[in-house]
Amino acid sequence: MSGTDPVCTETAPSAAHGGPVSVALARVARMHRIAAGRRLRELGLYPGQEMMMMRLWDCGPVRQSELIQSLGLDASTVTKMLQRMEHCGLVLRRPDPADRRAVLVEATDEGRSLRVGVEGVWSDLEQASLSGLGPDDRAELERLLGVVADNLREEAGEAGECPAPPRGC
Amino acid sequence: MSGTDPVCTETAPSAAHGGPVSVALARVARMHRIAAGRRLRELGLYPGQEMMMMRLWDCGPVRQSELIQSLGLDASTVTKMLQRMEHCGLVLRRPDPADRRAVLVEATDEGRSLRVGVEGVWSDLEQASLSGLGPDDRAELERLLGVVADNLREEAGEAGECPAPPRGC
DNA sequence: ACCCATTGCTTGGCCAGCCAAGGTAATCTG
DNA sequence: CAGATTACCTTGGCTGGCCAAGCAATGGGT
Numbered sequence: 001m002s003g004t005d006p007v008c009t010e011t012a013p014s015a016a017h018g019g020p021v022s023v024a025l026a027r028v029a030r031m032h033r034i035a036a037g038r039r040l041r042e043l044g045l046y047p048g049q050e051m052m053m054m055r056l057w058d059c060g061p062v063r064q065s066e067l068i069q070s071l072g073l074d075a076s077t078v079t080k081m082l083q084r085m086e087h088c089g090l091v092l093r094r095p096d097p098a099d100r101r102a103v104l105v106e107a108t109d110e111g112r113s114l115r116v117g118v119e120g121v122w123s124d125l126e127q128a129s130l131s132g133l134g135p136d137d138r139a140e141l142e143r144l145l146g147v148v149a150d151n152l153r154e155e156a157g158e159a160g161e162c163p164a165p166p167r168g169c
Numbered sequence: 170m171s172g173t174d175p176v177c178t179e180t181a182p183s184a185a186h187g188g189p190v191s192v193a194l195a196r197v198a199r200m201h202r203i204a205a206g207r208r209l210r211e212l213g214l215y216p217g218q219e220m221m222m223m224r225l226w227d228c229g230p231v232r233q234s235e236l237i238q239s240l241g242l243d244a245s246t247v248t249k250m251l252q253r254m255e256h257c258g259l260v261l262r263r264p265d266p267a268d269r270r271a272v273l274v275e276a277t278d279e280g281r282s283l284r285v286g287v288e289g290v291w292s293d294l295e296q297a298s299l300s301g302l303g304p305d306d307r308a309e310l311e312r313l314l315g316v317v318a319d320n321l322r323e324e325a326g327e328a329g330e331c332p333a334p335p336r337g338c
Numbered sequence: 339a340c341c342c343a344t345t346g347c348t349t350g351g352c353c354a355g356c357c358a359a360g361g362t363a364a365t366c367t368g
Numbered sequence: 369c370a371g372a373t374t375a376c377c378t379t380g381g382c383t384g385g386c387c388a389a390g391c392a393a394t395g396g397g398t
Binding site for chain 4: 046047048049073074076077080081084099100101102
Binding site for chain 1: 182183184185186187188189190191192193194195196197198199200201202203204205207220222223224226227241284287288289291292294295297298299300301302306307309310311313314315316317318319320321322324
């Protein structure tokens, strides 16, 4: 703060003086991920898998390529994650008859059964994170995060929506 | 957005309706990390290592345990990261003569030489992320993130400061 | 009809990060 | 002073996540 102490009195590293918001964002993001991980563990999920399941709950049988697109993840990441989740019985994969390259992914009953739990985790996480913030503050935070997301979207890939719903999607 | 379409028209998964801010935060965090990773790669750093280096630049020779504390990471994570960074010549490790359990860590000259580059990366990232936001919006975002960090701090570990500067720290 | 670019997915390799378990050294306690 | 506890670090094992390289199927161009 003040005084002659040259360094290391602040929580933010001095080399990051050019990006205080980025520092705060990185810290919050890690904490948030940890907090989510703790809650998800009790459901038998690892962090990141909850987003996959949400996508599957919304979309029904989907092509893996669409999951990659909508989650904004690398193809290999999705492949491996789905392999593990299939092995755990959360997910079902089968070749797409219309395109023998593609793989259709679908939540199993066991996977669907997690929905309530995940929704609870997510709500609880929201409540824990935003404690002490009124509705207007929350809306403002959401708005500002949206702006940042738009700024980073072009250079850091996309986490968009389901592009072309062929049927139930 | 409107109409009878039941699902999967929104960018946010419907199962996450209970936590819109958490969804936004998770998305922004991943984009932000990717954007940071792209920039850091050109410096020869992996994401996460820049924070380590910042700490070392600020603190000089530090105990590994203090790094663990200030970065809020797991001890094993720090051990392995430092082993790799030492092998790359960014960092120097030696046993603490005052406590033979402890390890003192210090940036090498090569490690110190990255400081300018990392500062540039961080500033550039800040600028890219916050484009379109005025000073008041930025301050507001920082404030709100601070509140969230405080909320999550107790349950998700700490990323605090250098606790007891023995000398140069 | 054929060749080639594109798309979709997989594999291998690497790093960040977590937990659990273990080993050594310092410190607290009886 | 000896034994128990605590602090510090390391190792192994697992997942998320990335990139690069590779393979198979589709589709477009000539």
